[in-house]
Amino acid sequence: MAVQERASAAAAVQPPVTERITVLAWLKHNLFSTWYNSLLTILVGYLLYLVLVPVFRWAVLDATVSGDSKEACDFAGACWTLVKVRFGQYVYGLYPEDQRWRVNLALAIAAVAMVPLFLERFRHRLTYAVGLVLVYPLVGYTLFYGGWLGLPVVETPRWGGLFLTLVIAGVGITASFPLGILLALGRRSEMPVIRSLCVAFIELVRGVPLVTILFMASVMLPLFLPAGVNFDKLMRALVGVALFSAAYMAEVVRGGLQAIPKGQYEAAMALGLGYWQMTGLIVLPQALRLVIPGIVNTFIGLFKDTSLVTIIGLFDLLGMAKLIVTDPRWLGLAAESYIFAAFGFWIFCYAMSRYSQHVERRLSAGERR
Amino acid sequence: MTGASGEPIIIMRDVHKWFGEFHVLKGINLEVGKSQKVVVCGPSGSGKSTMIRCINRLEEHQRGEIIVDGIELTSDVKNVEAIRREVGMVFQSFNLFPHLTVLENLILAPMWVRRTPRKEAEELAMSLLERVKIPEQAHKYPGQLSGGQQQRVAIARALCMKPKIMLFDEPTSALDPEMVKEVLDVMIELANEGMTMVVVTHEMGFAKSVADFVVFMDDGEIVEVAPPSVFFTSPKSDRTKLFLSQILEH
Ligand SMILES: Nc1ncnc2c1ncn2[C@@H]1O[C@H](COP(=O)(O)OP(=O)(O)OP(=O)(O)O)[C@@H](O)[C@H]1O
Numbered sequence: 276m277a278v279q280e281r282a283s284a285a286a287a288v289q290p291p292v293t294e295r296i297t298v299l300a301w302l303k304h305n306l307f308s309t310w311y312n313s314l315l316t317i318l319v320g321y322l323l324y325l326v327l328v329p330v331f332r333w334a335v336l337d338a339t340v341s342g343d344s345k346e347a348c349d350f351a352g353a354c355w356t357l358v359k360v361r362f363g364q365y366v367y368g369l370y371p372e373d374q375r376w377r378v379n380l381a382l383a384i385a386a387v388a389m390v391p392l393f394l395e396r397f398r399h400r401l402t403y404a405v406g407l408v409l410v411y412p413l414v415g416y417t418l419f420y421g422g423w424l425g426l427p428v429v430e431t432p433r434w435g436g437l438f439l440t441l442v443i444a445g446v447g448i449t450a451s452f453p454l455g456i457l458l459a460l461g462r463r464s465e466m467p468v469i470r471s472l473c474v475a476f477i478e479l480v481r482g483v484p485l486v487t488i489l490f491m492a493s494v495m496l497p498l499f500l501p502a503g504v505n506f507d508k509l510m511r512a513l514v515g516v517a518l519f520s521a522a523y524m525a526e527v528v529r530g531g532l533q534a535i536p537k538g539q540y541e542a543a544m545a546l547g548l549g550y551w552q553m554t555g556l557i558v559l560p561q562a563l564r565l566v567i568p569g570i571v572n573t574f575i576g577l578f579k580d581t582s583l584v585t586i587i588g589l590f591d592l593l594g595m596a597k598l599i600v601t602d603p604r605w606l607g608l609a610a611e612s613y614i615f616a617a618f619g620f621w622i623f624c625y626a627m628s629r630y631s632q633h634v635e636r637r638l639s640a641g642e643r644r
Numbered sequence: 645m646t647g648a649s650g651e652p653i654i655i656m657r658d659v660h661k662w663f664g665e666f667h668v669l670k671g672i673n674l675e676v677g678k679s680q681k682v683v684v685c686g687p688s689g690s691g692k693s694t695m696i697r698c699i700n701r702l703e704e705h706q707r708g709e710i711i712v713d714g715i716e717l718t719s720d721v722k723n724v725e726a727i728r729r730e731v732g733m734v735f736q737s738f739n740l741f742p743h744l745t746v747l748e749n750l751i752l753a754p755m756w757v758r759r760t761p762r763k764e765a766e767e768l769a770m771s772l773l774e775r776v777k778i779p780e781q782a783h784k785y786p787g788q789l790s791g792g793q794q795q796r797v798a799i800a801r802a803l804c805m806k807p808k809i810m811l812f813d814e815p816t817s818a819l820d821p822e823m824v825k826e827v828l829d830v831m832i833e834l835a836n837e838g839m840t841m842v843v844v845t846h847e848m849g850f851a852k853s854v855a856d857f858v859v860f861m862d863d864g865e866i867v868e869v870a871p872p873s874v875f876f877t878s879p880k881s882d883r884t885k886l887f888l889s890q891i892l893e894h
Pocket residue numbers: 663666668686687688689690691692693694695
C-alpha cells in the first residue's frame with residue numbers, strides 16, 4: 276500500500292520514467308523500499324519457501340514418470356506414471372481406443388473452424404459464429420456417435436473424460452447463451468404472459484441445486500415419458516445443464532439490459548427500427564459488452580459444474596479421475612489423479628478468462644461514453 | 645386553429661394523454677403545414693416534450709386523433725413504423741449509439757429500415773456530415789466528440805432517413821453556450837431548405853428568425869398560437885406575458 280501511494284504521488288509530480296529499469300532498481304523500488312516492506316518481503320518469501328519447496332519436490336524433483344505400473348514408483352514423490360499410462364482414459368473415457376481418432380478429428384475441426392472468430396479483420400464474425408453453432412453440433416455428433424459413413428456406433432455411456440467435459444460444457448455454453456438472452460428479454464417484456472413465464476422459470480431453476488435438476492432429469496423424466504421412449508442419459512444431462520445455466524445467464528444479461536439508458540431505445544424507435552432490430556443492433560451489443568465478466572464467470576461456473584454429472588453415472592474428467600483410482604492396481608494414488616484433473620479444468624477455465632479479457636480490451640479500444 | 649396553408653402534414657385534434665391519474669395533455673389542437681416551422685415553448689412540465697413525442701408515438705395518446713402525412717396514428721404497428729420512417733427526431737441528450745462510429749450511427753437506419761445498400765448509405769451519410777460540417781469525424785466514436793458535434797451528428801443521423809418532418813426536443817439545452825450557435829446554424833440552414841420542423845426550444849432568437857408561428861403551452865394546453873412578430877410584441881394571454889417576462893429577463 277505504502278509503496279503504491281508513494282509511487283502514485285511521485286508519478287503525479289514527475290513525468291513517467293520511460294527508460295528501462297534494471298532488475299536491482301525494480302527490486303529496491305517494489306520489494307525493499309522501506310524497512311517494513313523489506314521485512315514483509317522476507318517473511319512472505321520464507322512462507323513461500325516453506326510451502327513451495329516441498330510441493331515442487333513432490334511434484335517434480337522426486338516424481339516418477341517412468342515404468343508402466345505402480346511398482347515403478349518409489350513414493351518419495353508423485354507417481355505420474357499413473358497419468359501417463361491412463362492418459363487416454365482421462366481424455367477419452369471409455370471411448371474405444373481404435374476410434375479415438377474420431378474425437379481428435381472433431382476437436383481439430385472445431386479448433387480450425389474457430390480461427391476466423393479471432394481475426395479482427397473478418398467482418399461477419401457474428402454471422403459466422405451463429406452458423407458455426409448451428410452446423411457444428413451435427414458434425415460433432417456424426418463423428419462422435421457414428422453409425423454413419425461406415426463408422427461403428429459408440430454409445431454415449433462410453434463417452435467420457437475430458438472429451439465428455441468438453442461436450443457438456445460446449446453444448447451448455449452455446450445453448451445457454453442465446454437461451455439466457457431470450458429469457459432476459461422475456462423478463463423485461465411488456466407482455467404479461469411472457470414475462471411471468473420467464474420470471475417463473477428463472478426463479479424456479481435458480482432456486483434449486485444443479486444436482487437436483489440432474490437427478491430429476493435422469494430419474495423422474497423417464498417416469499413422465501411414455502413407455503418405450505428412451506431419452507439418452509447424456510441428452511438429459513445436457514438439457515439439465517443448459518437450462519440451469521440459462522437461468523443464471525438470464526440474470527447476468529438482465530443486469531446489462533438495465534444499464535442501457537432509455538434514450539437509446541427512443542433513438543432507435545424514432546429511426547424506425549423494429550423491436551428485434553433495436554434489440555439486436557443497439558441494445559444487446561451494448562448490454563452484453565457491459566457484462567462480459569459476468570458472462571464468462573457463468574461459463575466458467577458451468578464448465579466446472581459439468582463434473583456433477585458423475586452423480587447420474589456419466590464419467591467426465593473428474594469422474595474418470597475418481598474411477599481410475601478405484602482400480603486395485605492403482606490404489607492410493609488419488610492425489611495424483613485429482614491434481615491432474617484439476618489441472619485439466621484449470622487450463623480451460625484460465626483460457627476462457629484470458630479470452631474474455633482480450634475481447635474486453637478490443638471492444639473498449641477507442642470508444643468511451 | 646393555425647394558419648397552415650394547403651393540406652396540413654401534421655394534424656392533432658383534441659389530443660388527450662394521461663400518465664396514470666395525471667392529465668398531461670388536455671385537448672391539443674394543432675395543424676402544421678408542409679415546410680412550416682413551429683416553435684413550441686412553455687414552462688417546465690407543461691407537456692411540450694410529451695406533445696411532440698406523440699407525433700412519432702414515442703408516447704401514446706389516449707383520446708383524439710393524430711394524422712401525420714395522411715396516416716393516422718393508431719396502435720397498428722404498420723402505421724407507427726410508416727410514420728417513424730417519415731419523421732426524424734433530435735433529442736436533448738443526443739442519444740447517439742456509443743458503440744458505433746459516427747458513420748455507422750448514420751448508415752444504420754437507412755440500411756436496416758430502408759434497405760439502402762451500404763455504399764449508397766455511406767455516400768448519403770458523408771454528404772450529410774459535410775452539411776453539418778464534420779466530415780472529418782466520420783470514423784470517431786460519439787464519446788470522442790464535443791456536445792455540439794454530437795448534436796450535429798444526431799441531426800445528420802435523423803436526416804439520413806430523408807424524413808419529411810423533423811422534431812427537435814430542446815436540442816440546445818444540454819450544450820455549453822459556445823456550442824449552441826453551431827447547432828442552431830445547422831437548424832436554420834435546414835429550415836431555409838424547406839424542411840417541416842417542430843422545435844421545442846427556449847431560444848427566442850431562433851423563434852424570431854425562423855418560426856412561422858410560435859405555440860405557447862401551459863399546464864397541458866395550448867394557450868396561444870401566433871406568428872413570432874405578434875407573439876413577442878403583443879401576446880394576448882396573461883400566462884404568455886408572464887412566461888415571456890420570465891425568460892426574457894435572463
Ligand atoms: N413517463 C412519465 N410518467 C409519468 N409522468 C410523466 C412522464 N413523462 C412526463 N411526465 C410528467 O408529465 C408532465 C409533462 O412532461 P413533459 O416532459 O412533457 O414536460 P416539458 O414541457 O417537456 O418540460 P421540460 O421543459 O422540463 O422538458 C411533467 O409533469 C412530467 O413530470
